[in-house]
Amino acid sequence: MEKKKVTKIGVLTSGGDSPGMNAAVRAVVRTGIYHGLEVYGIKRGYAGMVENDIERMDSKSVANIIQRGGTILKTARCLEFKEPAGRQKAYDNLRKLKIDGLVIIGGDGSFKGAQKFSEEFDIPCIGLPGTIDKDIAGSDVTIGFDTAVNTAVEAIDKIRDTMDAHDRLFIVEVMGRDAGYIALHSGIATGAENIMIPENETDVEALIDSLNEKEKRKKLVNLIVVAEGDKFGGAEEIAKVIRKRIPTADTRVCILGHIQRGGSPSCSDRLIASHMGYYAVESLMVGRHNVMVGVINNKIHYTPLEKAVKQKQKIGQEWMKIVKILAS
Ligand code: ADP
Numbered sequence: 001m002e003k004k005k006v007t008k009i010g011v012l013t014s015g016g017d018s019p020g021m022n023a024a025v026r027a028v029v030r031t032g033i034y035h036g037l038e039v040y041g042i043k044r045g046y047a048g049m050v051e052n053d054i055e056r057m058d059s060k061s062v063a064n065i066i067q068r069g070g071t072i073l074k075t076a077r078c079l080e081f082k083e084p085a086g087r088q089k090a091y092d093n094l095r096k097l098k099i100d101g102l103v104i105i106g107g108d109g110s111f112k113g114a115q116k117f118s119e120e121f122d123i124p125c126i127g128l129p130g131t132i133d134k135d136i137a138g139s140d141v142t143i144g145f146d147t148a149v150n151t152a153v154e155a156i157d158k159i160r161d162t163m164d165a166h167d168r169l170f171i172v173e174v175m176g177r178d179a180g181y182i183a184l185h186s187g188i189a190t191g192a193e194n195i196m197i198p199e200n201e202t203d204v205e206a207l208i209d210s211l212n213e214k215e216k217r218k219k220l221v222n223l224i225v226v227a228e229g230d231k232f233g234g235a236e237e238i239a240k241v242i243r244k245r246i247p248t249a250d251t252r253v254c255i256l257g258h259i260q261r262g263g264s265p266s267c268s269d270r271l272i273a274s275h276m277g278y279y280a281v282e283s284l285m286v287g288r289h290n291v292m293v294g295v296i297n298n299k300i301h302y303t304p305l306e307k308a309v310k311q312k313q314k315i316g317q318e319w320m321k322i323v324k325i326l327a328s
Pocket residue numbers: 014015016017045046076077078079080081082083106107108109110111112113114116131
């Protein structure tokens with residue numbers, strides 16, 4: 001590990017926002033200040049790096065944010081950073097301020113950007129997994145997942161009340177373009193009859209068979225939780241098929257959407273964000289570079305950014321079997 005003393009670090013939140021990003025920013029800023037570093041907040045993700053929208057932060061600038069959703073640094077998707085010229089501009093801006101270490105809080109897209117940047121320039125980058133989707137390898141937990149999944153559970157519980165009152169079939173779509181963790185966890189926790197995730201092929205015939213079989217048994221209340229990235233096309237597409245094939249079912253759709261990104265972070269998300277934020281700065285201090293800080297089996301774990309973006313967490317098929325048995 002090459003050791004180079006850092007003195008000025010930048011922190012940014014990038015890509016999709018997730019509850020707990022503020023707690024991570026707070027931890028990075030205060031740990032940095034504790035170690036005598038100058039800490040800079042980079043606004044709107046990589047856009048702030050490219051456009052030089054960078055501000056010095058002090059302890060007070062992160063006061064009273066640990067409980068707030070969203071991100072005080074704002075976030076953005078920045079196309080310019082995908083081009084070498086954009087990254088060069090970003091580097092020049094960081095050099096002007098003599099920033100010699102970066103903490104990037106974001107998802108796999110943000111880590112791809114960080115990895116490219118760190119291959120081209122000599123500024124060490126540390127990634128913190130800030131994503132509600134939990135779609136990154138190298139960590140059992142990601143900042144925001146716990147809050148998002150609990151928001152989904154709370155909403156689905158409410159839907160279940162009205163669904164039960166009317167003997168309806170509800171298809172609830174939750175977030176997760178590439179990863180089905182929100183669907184899997186919220187579906188199991190709300191007693192869903194079927195869960196559809198991008199990791200598995202959606203077997204519509206098996207779904208229709210199981211609904212027909214349940215109808216015969218007069219089990220009319222059925223909950224299907226589907227991830228937005230489901231390969232069949234999401235809740236509306238599944239509803240179309242069910243309405244056609246089982247016209248007697250009173251089929252409704254609810255797409256939960258962005259409420260899953262907002263809200264006050266759960267205790268668990270605040271803890272992991274604080275823990276990871278602290279270790280991000282420690283990592284820069286000891287000369288680590290281009291790694292993501294994760295937690296595996298309750299221990300801090302470092303994964304090269306390259307690996308974190310290439311691999312996905314795997315969903316154990318055993319869970320799908322459990323879903324079927326418990327919902328029968
Ligand atoms: P997330 O981090 O939530 O997955 P995105 O995929 O939108 O979000 O990525 C966030 C930002 O990271 C992009 O707007 C872009 O600036 C940068 N980025 C993503 N992919 C790349 C890439 N292949 N090369 C350079 N920068 C990238």
